[in-house]
Amino acid sequence: MRKITINDIAKELGVSASTVSRALRDSYEISTATKKKIMAYAKQANYHPNPHAISLRERKSKTIAVVIPDISNYFFTQALYGIEQVALSNQYHVLVYQTHDQLQTEIEFFNHFQNGRVDGVLVSPANNPDRSFEHIERMSEMIPVVCFDRVEPSLQMPYVTCNDYDSSFKATEQLIKKGCKRIFFIGISDIIPVIKLRLNGYKDALKKHGMPILQEDIVMCDAAQLLAERVRWLLAKPTRPDGLVSAVERYTFTVYDVCNELQLKIPTHLRIISFSNTPYAHLLNPSLSTVVLPAGEVGKSASEILFRKINKKDTKFESSNITLNCVLTFRGSSA
Amino acid sequence: MRKITINDIAKELGVSASTVSRALRDSYEISTATKKKIMAYAKQANYHPNPHAISLRERKSKTIAVVIPDISNYFFTQALYGIEQVALSNQYHVLVYQTHDQLQTEIEFFNHFQNGRVDGVLVSPANNPDRSFEHIERMSEMIPVVCFDRVEPSLQMPYVTCNDYDSSFKATEQLIKKGCKRIFFIGISDIIPVIKLRLNGYKDALKKHGMPILQEDIVMCDAAQLLAERVRWLLAKPTRPDGLVSAVERYTFTVYDVCNELQLKIPTHLRIISFSNTPYAHLLNPSLSTVVLPAGEVGKSASEILFRKINKKDTKFESSNITLNCVLTFRGSSA
Numbered sequence: 001m002r003k004i005t006i007n008d009i010a011k012e013l014g015v016s017a018s019t020v021s022r023a024l025r026d027s028y029e030i031s032t033a034t035k036k037k038i039m040a041y042a043k044q045a046n047y048h049p050n051p052h053a054i055s056l057r058e059r060k061s062k063t064i065a066v067v068i069p070d071i072s073n074y075f076f077t078q079a080l081y082g083i084e085q086v087a088l089s090n091q092y093h094v095l096v097y098q099t100h101d102q103l104q105t106e107i108e109f110f111n112h113f114q115n116g117r118v119d120g121v122l123v124s125p126a127n128n129p130d131r132s133f134e135h136i137e138r139m140s141e142m143i144p145v146v147c148f149d150r151v152e153p154s155l156q157m158p159y160v161t162c163n164d165y166d167s168s169f170k171a172t173e174q175l176i177k178k179g180c181k182r183i184f185f186i187g188i189s190d191i192i193p194v195i196k197l198r199l200n201g202y203k204d205a206l207k208k209h210g211m212p213i214l215q216e217d218i219v220m221c222d223a224a225q226l227l228a229e230r231v232r233w234l235l236a237k238p239t240r241p242d243g244l245v246s247a248v249e250r251y252t253f254t255v256y257d258v259c260n261e262l263q264l265k266i267p268t269h270l271r272i273i274s275f276s277n278t279p280y281a282h283l284l285n286p287s288l289s290t291v292v293l294p295a296g297e298v299g300k301s302a303s304e305i306l307f308r309k310i311n312k313k314d315t316k317f318e319s320s321n322i323t324l325n326c327v328l329t330f331r332g333s334s335a
Numbered sequence: 336m337r338k339i340t341i342n343d344i345a346k347e348l349g350v351s352a353s354t355v356s357r358a359l360r361d362s363y364e365i366s367t368a369t370k371k372k373i374m375a376y377a378k379q380a381n382y383h384p385n386p387h388a389i390s391l392r393e394r395k396s397k398t399i400a401v402v403i404p405d406i407s408n409y410f411f412t413q414a415l416y417g418i419e420q421v422a423l424s425n426q427y428h429v430l431v432y433q434t435h436d437q438l439q440t441e442i443e444f445f446n447h448f449q450n451g452r453v454d455g456v457l458v459s460p461a462n463n464p465d466r467s468f469e470h471i472e473r474m475s476e477m478i479p480v481v482c483f484d485r486v487e488p489s490l491q492m493p494y495v496t497c498n499d500y501d502s503s504f505k506a507t508e509q510l511i512k513k514g515c516k517r518i519f520f521i522g523i524s525d526i527i528p529v530i531k532l533r534l535n536g537y538k539d540a541l542k543k544h545g546m547p548i549l550q551e552d553i554v555m556c557d558a559a560q561l562l563a564e565r566v567r568w569l570l571a572k573p574t575r576p577d578g579l580v581s582a583v584e585r586y587t588f589t590v591y592d593v594c595n596e597l598q599l600k601i602p603t604h605l606r607i608i609s610f611s612n613t614p615y616a617h618l619l620n621p622s623l624s625t626v627v628l629p630a631g632e633v634g635k636s637a638s639e640i641l642f643r644k645i646n647k648k649d650t651k652f653e654s655s656n657i658t659l660n661c662v663l664t665f666r667g668s669s670a
Binding site: 098108278280285 | 398406407409412413415419428429430431432433435443444447588591592613614615618619620621622
C-alpha cells in the first residue's frame with residue numbers, strides 16, 4: 001500500500017496542501033472546525049508525517065538560544081537543565097550565550113540570531129542602565145522571545161519569574177525575629193528588576209517592624225572586589241550591622257571571607273540569609289540559610305511558553321506570565 | 336583620495352586578487368616571499384581591509400562551538416571564560432553545547448555543526464565506552480577541531496591537557512605522609528582519559544609506598560546516587576578506608592554528606608583531597624584540600640591553537656599539544 005501524503009489528504013478534502021500541513025501542526029491560523037475535519041481524516045487514513053520533510057518544509061533551524069548573564073551561577077545552570085529537557089522533547093538543540101552582564105555583548109548576540117539561525121530565544125537580560133531594549137523588541141517581532149528571572153515588565157513579551165519580593169520580605173523578617181537590630185542588603189544594581197524586588201521586600205519588612213532604612217546599609221556593586229571594600233568598611237564600624245540579606249550568591253561568599261578576615265563570627269556577630277541555588281549551602285562553614293529559586297521549573301515553564309509560540313499553538317502572551325515560589329531554608333548562618 | 340582595494344594591489348603586482356587576499360591574511364597557502372612583497376606594498380599604499388567585506392568574502396560564521404560534558408562544573412565555566420577572551424579578541428562568538436556526558440547528544444551536536452554553522456570546535460569529549468570518535472574525526476577533516484581536558488590521544492588532532500597523573504600521584508603521597516593506611520579513589524569511569532591518568536597516579540603512589548591496591552577501593556560511578564551507596568558501604572566497614580583521592584568535585588560533596596550521615600569526622604576519620612575548581616573550597620566545613628586545574632589557561636591555550644588553524648596560520652598540529660600544571664592546596668580536609 002502506498003503511503004498517504006499531505007497532497008492526498010488535500011485532494012480528498014478539497015483544501016490546499018498548506019492548509020492540511022498547518023492543521024496537522026495544530027496551527028492557530030486554521031479554524032477549529034477545519035482542523036478537526038483534517039485531523040479526523042488523517043487519523044482514519046493512517047497518515048504519518050515524514051519528520052525529515054517537516055524540517056525541510058518549515059525551514060526551521062531546530063535550535064533555540066538561551067541568553068544569560070553568567071554560566072557559573074547555579075540558578076542559570078539549573079534553569080538551563082529545565083530548558084534542555086523541554087527542548088529535547090521538541091527535538092530541538094539549545095545554544096547558550098553568556099553576556100557577563102554586558103549590554104553590548106547581548107546586543108551583538110541578538111544581531112547574530114537573525115537570518116533563521118535560531119527559531120526562538122529565552123533571555124534573562126543583562127544589566128541595562130540605559131533601559132534600551134530595542135534589540136530584544138526587534139527580535140520578538142521576528143521570532144518568539146520569552147524572558148525569565150530578570151524580567152522587564154515594560155517589554156511586551158511573556159515572562160517567567162519568582163516571588164522575589166515576598167521571599168526577601170520573609171527572609172528579612174526571619175533575621176528580625178532572630179534579634180537582628182541592623183540589617184544590611186547587598187545586590188548588583190537596583191536597575192535589575194529582580195534585585196529591585198528583593199530590595200523592596202527588604203525595605204518593607206524593616207518598615208513593618210519600625211526599623212530605619214539607612215542608605216549606607218544598601219550596598220550595590222557590580223564587582224566582587226568593590227563589594228569586599230564596602231562590606232569591610234561597613235563591618236569595621238563600631239555600630240556595625242548584625243544581619244545581612246544578600247541578593248547575590250557569589251557576594252555572600254565574599255562576605256564570608258570578609259568576616260574571616262575581620263574575625264567576626266557568623267552567626268554570632270552577623271546573621272546571614274542569601275538568595276542562592278548552590279547545592280552545597282549545607283556544607284559551608286557555617287551552613288548557609290538560603291532563599292532557593294525554583295530554577296529548573298523557571299527554565300521549564302519559560303521554554304514551554306516558547307515552544308507553544310514556535311509551534312504556533314499560542315498567540316496570546318498576556319496569560320503566559322508565570323510567577324513561581326522560592327523555598328526558604330534556615331540553617332547555621334542565621335541561627 | 337580613493338580608498339585602495341585588493342584589486343588595485345593585485346593589478347599593480349601582477350598577481351590574482353585571491354592571492355593578495357590570502358597573503359594579507361598570512362595564509363600558509365602563499366609563499367613567504369610573495370606574502371612579504373604583498374604586505375610591504377599594502378602597507379606603503381596605506382591599504383585597510385573592510386571588515387564587513389572580509390566576513391562576506393570568507394563566508395565565515397565568525398562563530399566557534401565549545402562542546403563540554405557539564406556546564407555546572409567550575410572547571411568548564413572557568414575554561415569557557417578563557418575561551419571567550421580569545422574568541423572576543425578574534426571578533427568571534429562562542430556557542431556552548433552541553434552533552435551531559437551522553438555520546439549520542441555529542442554526535443547530534445557534531446552533525447549540527449555542518450554547513451558552515453561554525454568555523455571551529457573545541458571539545459572535551461563525553462564518556463565514550465564504545466571508543467567511537469568518527470563524528471569528531473569527520474568534523475576535523477572539514478573544520479579545525481581542538482580537544483581539551485578530556486583528550487583522546489588516538490585522535491589525530493591538537494589538544495591541551497593538565498598533568499593529571501603527577502598531580503594525583505602527589506595528592507596520594509600527601510595522604511600517605513599524613514598517616515593514611517588505606518586510601519580509596521573515586522571517579523566516573525577509567526575509560527575517560529583524565530580519570531585513567533588520575534587513577535594511575537593514585538595506584539603508582541600506593542605501589543611506591545608498598546601499599547596494596549584493593550579493587551573495592553576503586554569506586555567508578557556515573558551517577559552521584561550510586562556513588563553514595565558504594566561509599567556508604569565502604570565507609571561502614573570495620574576496616575574502612577581513612578583516606579580519599581577524589582577525581583570528581585561533585586562526588587566529593589557526596590562523600591561529605593555520607594560522612595555526616597555516618598557521623599564520621601573529616602579529617603579525623605577520613606582525610607580527603609579532591610580534584611576541584613570550586614572557588615569556595617576554603618569555605619567548606621572542613622575546608623577542602625584541592626588539586627586545581629588551570630582551567631582558564633587550558634581554555635585560552637586550546638582556543639589560541641584553534642584560532643591559529645581557523646586563520647590558517649598553523650598547519651602542523653603535532654607541536655600544538657600542551658600540558659599545563661595543576662596547583663595542589665592542602666587545607667583542613669587532609670590535615
